Amino acid sequence: MERREDLETILAYLPLVIQDSSLSWPSSHLVEVFEALTKGPSHSRVDSGQTLSDSISDMRQSLSLTPHLSYSALQGYALFFDEKMSKEESSRWFNEVLPAMACLLLRFPSLLELHYLNSENLINGVETGLRVLCSNKAGIVFLSQELIGALLSCSFFCLFPVDDRSSNRLPNINFDKLFGSLISTGRNEHQENKIRCITHYFQRISSCIPPGFVSFERKILSIESGLQAFPDEGFWSTSTVNLCPVEVHTCGLIEDQSVEALEVDFANKYLGGGALRKGCVQEEIRFMINPELIAGMLFLPAMEVSEAIEVVGAERFSHYTGYSSSFRFSGDYVDTKERDVFGRRKTRIVAIDALRHPGISQYKPECLLREANKALCGFLHACKNQCIDHEDGVGVATGNWGCGAYGGDPEVKSLLQWIAVSQARRPFMSYYTFGFEALHNLNQVTELVISKGWRVGDVWRKLVEYSNQRLRSSKKRREPKAGLFDWLISTNAA
Numbered sequence: 001m002e003r004r005e006d007l008e009t010i011l012a013y014l015p016l017v018i019q020d021s022s023l024s025w026p027s028s029h030l031v032e033v034f035e036a037l038t039k040g041p042s043h044s045r046v047d048s049g050q051t052l053s054d055s056i057s058d059m060r061q062s063l064s065l066t067p068h069l070s071y072s073a074l075q076g077y078a079l080f081f082d083e084k085m086s087k088e089e090s091s092r093w094f095n096e097v098l099p100a101m102a103c104l105l106l107r108f109p110s111l112l113e114l115h116y117l118n119s120e121n122l123i124n125g126v127e128t129g130l131r132v133l134c135s136n137k138a139g140i141v142f143l144s145q146e147l148i149g150a151l152l153s154c155s156f157f158c159l160f161p162v163d164d165r166s167s168n169r170l171p172n173i174n175f176d177k178l179f180g181s182l183i184s185t186g187r188n189e190h191q192e193n194k195i196r197c198i199t200h201y202f203q204r205i206s207s208c209i210p211p212g213f214v215s216f217e218r219k220i221l222s223i224e225s226g227l228q229a230f231p232d233e234g235f236w237s238t239s240t241v242n243l244c245p246v247e248v249h250t251c252g253l254i255e256d257q258s259v260e261a262l263e264v265d266f267a268n269k270y271l272g273g274g275a276l277r278k279g280c281v282q283e284e285i286r287f288m289i290n291p292e293l294i295a296g297m298l299f300l301p302a303m304e305v306s307e308a309i310e311v312v313g314a315e316r317f318s319h320y321t322g323y324s325s326s327f328r329f330s331g332d333y334v335d336t337k338e339r340d341v342f343g344r345r346k347t348r349i350v351a352i353d354a355l356r357h358p359g360i361s362q363y364k365p366e367c368l369l370r371e372a373n374k375a376l377c378g379f380l381h382a383c384k385n386q387c388i389d390h391e392d393g394v395g396v397a398t399g400n401w402g403c404g405a406y407g408g409d410p411e412v413k414s415l416l417q418w419i420a421v422s423q424a425r426r427p428f429m430s431y432y433t434f435g436f437e438a439l440h441n442l443n444q445v446t447e448l449v450i451s452k453g454w455r456v457g458d459v460w461r462k463l464v465e466y467s468n469q470r471l472r473s474s475k476k477r478r479e480p481k482a483g484l485f486d487w488l489i490s491t492n493a494a
Contacts (some may be wrong), residue, residue, distance in 0.1 A: 006116070007116060007129070007130075009131045009132040010298075016108070016290075023109040025259045030063065033240075034106045036062075042078070045127050046098065046436075048078075049078035052094075052098075059158075059159060065161055066163070073176035073180035075180075076178075076181050079182050080195055087166045097199075097202050099206075100144065100205070100207075101153040108456035111150055113146045113324040116331045118143065119135070122342075135218075138217075140215055142214065142342070143216070143295060145212050145213075146211075152292075153202075155175050156175050171270040172297070175198070177250045189328070190328075193327055196329035197318045198288065201317045212313060212339055212345060215412050216295070217306075219380070221374075222306070222320055226256035230332040230422075231372070233388070236369070237464070240458075241423050242422065244422045244426060244429055246418060246430075247429070249433065249445045260346060261397040262348045262379060263398075265349070266401045266402065266406075267352055268352045270297075270302050271351055272293070272294060272296070277296070278420075280290070281323065281405060285323070290314040291317065303353055310378070313345045313347065314345070315339075315345050317333055320331045335406070352376070352377070355371065356407075357406065357449065358408065360471065364471065368463060375420035376424055379421050381424070393427055395429060396421045396428075398430070399412075399433065400436055407437050410439055412466075413443075417429065418459070438485075443484050444489065445488055449488075466484050
């Protein structure tokens, strides 16, 4: 195992060590704790939130992990399992779920070794083993759902070392801040319900571990992506690619769409955003109902400007209602998506991060270009790995990317995504407006554009023309006379 380059990149971020050419837990005491947990509360004495909190501290001490968990994190574990769970749920958790998680942890070293052994023969010529997928280098990792269960069990018990993660632009991966938010946040029902999604996931896999796989891919926008040239302003303005059909949905959710499509994650550049902290909007909610997405936070550093992350196969486990502070877990979800030849659910999620709070700068040519290229990177089918996936007929399901909390112009963003979907030769775009009033006439605009016979380059030039007007109005401190859609309709109605 010592000579594996992939393992060497990730080993410092794992709680395991190499001993006698094999992966193992570094502490015999920790193994004894796991073994006691597998036998239930009568052996482990872990039968409450408080004793669970104490056990987590003991595990971390045996691994010499620093820093110590915060008081709020430890109290958060105690509060949730002692006061937020019913007695029936709590009994099942400590008698059935926790022992199953401990079994996974005992098997974690052998599961990881088996993973590396199988990764060598999974796809000819493609490296798929667990490793840090560094920025500026395309790559893909395949993980079994069982191995992901073990990784997320490590997160639950806060067993991952955190030294050097932030300096290497890796997000938080342990669950301490998630549980700590129960103590440090005032009105925190949404945080409690995020945790309910996570505990429900563990309840599900404790009774039946899913047999499939999930892939995590860092995509890089480059000439190697199948483009004849790197997309600059000239590339977009001269594109003669036909615009794809658009389906506008004024209600419904991206994750509930039933056709084969890339489902857009309105991402933070750090994958998962505030999923394991206090965040509870589109990306964070997706990570709660499809918890296997969290595994990518272990080994995927922040995205650069011309990068996207695509995850195929993450299973959904929870129903929910609400959004942000009104988010609530509402029960079990049985995922019925078919699996592909690699055992991945045919759920394709692409994470693309938009400009944050760009204000009037979003209308500058360089910002329009940045957003168009970011979307194109996410929507392109990476040529390097075409041998492992067939994307004929796979469109894009998206919505108000970079709007809402990020402050983007929804009208501009919708058309930028449309030209990116079309340039990527995707067959359609399903657009979910989430009730945004600004997009009430999106259908009218797309029908107008298609009736004019415009192509990608024509729409790009219109976006630039409108944006220049916005910039001029801003310099003169004038309010714009019309939004993009009204401007397009009024200037092109004839």
